[in-house]
Amino acid sequence: LHSGGSTSRISSQDRLRVISGHLHQRAQDGHAAVSAQECKAEASRANPAKAAPVPKRRHDIMKWNGWGYSDSRFLFNKKGQAEFTGKRYRLSGLILPSLKDWFEGTFGANLQHKSPATPALNVSAVPPPNLNESFVEELKAAGVALSQEPEDRVFRSHGHCLHEIFALREGRISRVPDLVVWPSCHNDVVKIVELACKHNVCLIPYGGGTSVSSALECPPEETRSIVSLDTSQMNRILWIDEKNLTAHVEAGIIGQDLERQLNESGYCTGHEPDSMEFSSLGGWVATRASGMKKNIYGNIEDLVVHIKMVTPRGVIEKSCQGPRMSTGPDIHHFIMGSEGTLGVVTEVTMKIRPVPEYQKYGSIVFPNFQQGVACLREVAKQRCAPASIRLMDNEQFQFGHALKPQVSSIFTSFLDGLKKFYITKFKGFDPHHLCVATLLFEGDREKVLQHEKQVYDIAAKFGGLAAGEDNGQRGYMLTFVIAYLRDLGMDYYVIGESFETSVPWDRVLDLCRNVKERIVRECKERGVQFPPLSTCRVTQTYDAGACVYFYFAFNYRGLSDPIHVYENVEHAAREEILANGGSLSHHHGVGKLRKEWMKEAVSTVGLGMLKSVKEYVDPSNIFGNRNLL
């Protein structure tokens, strides 16, 4: 268990442990391969002991039809209590006594009514590969690792949209890649892309596989051989430049490995999207990712200094690493957000920072959501946002509460009772309206404490009460376990999804209210028997607006086509977001899920510009995932 509270020094590494746990083998392996070497493909392939952090056979350690590691999952034990299995997480091995009541109460679900997933992949249901033999031959000759095993192909045929996971659980397999290839360096990628052009096969880059925009779905209309280009073996930090505070990294590295390896040298990127356990650097670049600590470190577009991408036209990169340039439109912005439609990002130079000396969580209770938003707005106005500041609405606060592990001592539970009494009775907060902001401060100890005071002073003006570090930390935990929780819900007829937007400050409240209500109304109109969970939080603050994140989930018993209902509701919710001045996406991207709104979002001319870039860079549509455009 994570001990000593979060006030301890150098707790960034601790936090990482909280999030990601110890990855197998890695601990024994010791140091990461921080080295300034050229493509060492041969060497690494020759040395199997130096196993990659992400194995090629991902399904050996990860679920093939759900989120995350195979050993980590929520379940209701024989006593009907929820527990989280495995050893990786802070919650692992713990009992969550209130989850069952919350789950049954919120969704009208019942532990007697199970909807279990197909236990194992039925290999015979996987369509045989449609291979381009000469392409495969030349690839083999070039020494690129590849596989046409059904498990490997199915694993790379999807992201983590609800409909994708739901289909897998039911054992339904649609179009999957015909071949998986694992380049181990930039030059491998150059070779693969050349061969793909030569033989006209379709390439779909695959990083962490955490997409929630249907971006990894194989277009069913694609008749060519589809090759999934798995970047996971390009995972080295090639060099660290301490003078300029930059690191040059292969784009297949996943978030937790990047941070851990940099930490070992005393650095970090500070880029921590909620998916950082599994998502890759290349994926971040390709989707314009955002990390929760962007207030200090910036979003991906602020973090990259140099990008190298392999396209059918050749390699695109800038000639120097100047911190800012006036050289026409920034070509990085053609790459960032291109969602795998133009090429494969192979190497990125990123800014790095020394690991912060001190880190502290915090939380604030507000009497209602309006006051909370007003406070966040003021914090943004004064430009004093902590590394992270998030505001959960009442439903989400209660959700978070249901994840409280069993308290070990009577004293703690007594204290909890006392806190609750103080807030609801003494301060007069209505437990059905109050909401919580979670905070994370980082930096010098002195400055953090000063900063903390400043933020709490502002909060007080909006009726906010400091509510302790523990609540704050649990709030952040929720974002890492939510996807595991979705798998639990799906075992009991509950399906759910999350989506996000960004919106100007003056519309935050209206948008949150209207979208939540729209979800409730749409569910009702479509025959959902029990009111859905429809909840949101403000997860990022900017000068001119905020990022809002929604969860919605419902009990689908009695519905003949739950996925259709769910897709309609999500569609309606997105329409509502757009009608209320929200953006099509803040950081999830467009993929194929939100393509239909692209023209409206960026204007016909805007879309035309993007299309003409695609037309120039990839005229044969080698990168044929059909995202975005």
Place this chain on the structure above:
Amino acid sequence: RVYPALRPMTTGIGSSTPNPVLKKRDDFEDVLEERRNSSDLRYALRCYTPALYKGLVPCKASMLKSIVLQSDSLQYVVGQSREAVQEEAALLLEEMAHRLQLGTIRFFAFTLSKAFKALFRGVCVNEEGIQRLQQAIQEHPVVLLPSHRSYMDFLMMSYILYTYDLALPVIAAGMDFISMKFVGEMLRMSGAFFIRRSFGGDKLYWAVFSEYVKTMLRNGYAPIEFFLEGTRSRTGKSLTPKTGLLNIVMEPFFKGEVFDVNLVPVSISYERILEESLYARELLGVPKPKESTSGLLKARRILSEDYGSMHVYFGHPVSIRSLAQGHISRSQHNLLPRHIPQKPTADTQAFVNDTAFRLVRLQEENMVLKPWVLLATLLLQNPDGMDLSTLTEQADWLRRLALAFGAFLDWPDHEPCSKVISSSLALHKNLVCVSGGRVRLVVEELPGAESATEEAGFNRAVSVLSCASYRNQILHLFVRPALIAVAMQTANCSRKDEVFNCFNFLRNVFSNEFILCPGAAVQDFEEACYLLGKCGAVQELQQDLVMSQSGQTTLAFLCSVLDPFLQGYQVVCRYLCEELEENLLENKFVPAVRSFTLQLILSGSLKCYEALSSDLQKNALAALIRLKAVRRVKAGDQVTLKVNKIAVNSLEDTLGKTNVQHINIYLYSSLLNNK
């Protein structure tokens, strides 16, 4: 008083189905019944705990003002650091704002109980409508849209809402009440807020006013009530809706500030209107008496009269969100801060206008019609009076026709027809009398004067227009079929497209006169064809629309329903062609056309007294202006009318071709007797 379920209800707005008859209406309950059996005082002092809007932002009336004054949108109009303007805004708001107090409501609950019991036999309310409203109030901000026929209307609304423990509304009222010193303040304290009748381009006034209304709506402060028709209808017909306030209450939805707004049409119908002859005189040019407290007290004698019963029907809440689906793109407001006033786009304007018409039609549909309305219709078509037996017979026939058209008719089924008629006639003894078995209009006799004087003509006109205000209540039911009936006369052939062209032309001419939704000509035509087919008056063939064997009676009746309007419009046209000197001032138009008409009547060449109605004359002028036969030319403060005589003349000719006056309007009765 319990209604039989007359017809199943089509939910939603407007009748997209060509079958408007299939409607079900709720039953009524008399709210006065309990008042007659229990203490009014206890009722006035009882515990009042209405269910409130779930998103209510609690706020006092005084707080409301400061929220409005400090709002971004008002600050935007006031501009930076202009204290004088800010003060002016505060004054405007002071003049406007309501001061709703429960105490005043309780006072009214007590006194109005007394008054209503004296005036009415019953006040019937559909309880299901009340239940729906209660639901709606909790869900989303609610806008109450009652029809407007009497000063009673808004007092009655608040009274009923108080009775049913519903949230009390704030009501947009005309400034005219303010001059009634004490009463104005009383109304203010019972929830009325006052708006100037016209404020032209006064941006500050508009900003204060619209922000005030929108703030109350957004915060769910109270249901907002206003009259779509803008003013009381003096004619018993619904007035062309005004869209200003509707625009304002829809804006928070368009801008995403509320999830939805429920519009609730309310139909208030009176068996006898308190202002009956007052209205007739007003239409004939006797100016409306200025509202004054003493005037109100003088009106006390009305308390001793019998005004029959009244009906208040709360319609189904109409969700703006559902209406706007597919018509309004809310994202059009994404690129401008929402507090900056924006002229509504053409799309929005058309949508609001369309909605306004639909809502007025919903009001019309749920207006309860009394047997007297049928009698008035028949009596007006027989200016020389009718035998009671004929009247009874024809009333029974008309009743069946009206029901076939889907009338919301309150006809006591269990009583014999003759009894229903005699009690109706008795209630309206100031308008009709029965002597020697003949029923005729009561006309105030002038001692020793000839019947051909202006004053005698005027007196007869008062009776006719009073009577017409009841007949007009049923026009919404007949107007579309009647337009077809006239069109079938006018068209030279029975080809459907020819008939439709005539129908469309007439519909266009009369679109200021009746509630005819813009752009719904085809739908109206189909709906009316359906009704006429259903009652066996016409047959729809592949290409043709022909009168059926038994259709003569119905079609003749329908033609004569429109006859006064056809004649009236022709008179206006004739005046403009024949009499008009160059450059008539617009404000001289009504008196001039009135005296022209009166001369025609006195000379015996015109029998249609309804042509004297200033309402008809103004509508005719508006139609002519719309049809570009007359042009308004502004010169300084004055507006003159430029007449295109050729156009007006040809219009008169076309209307003349309808030849309605040559149809034997008694034909249908003889046919009826032959059956």
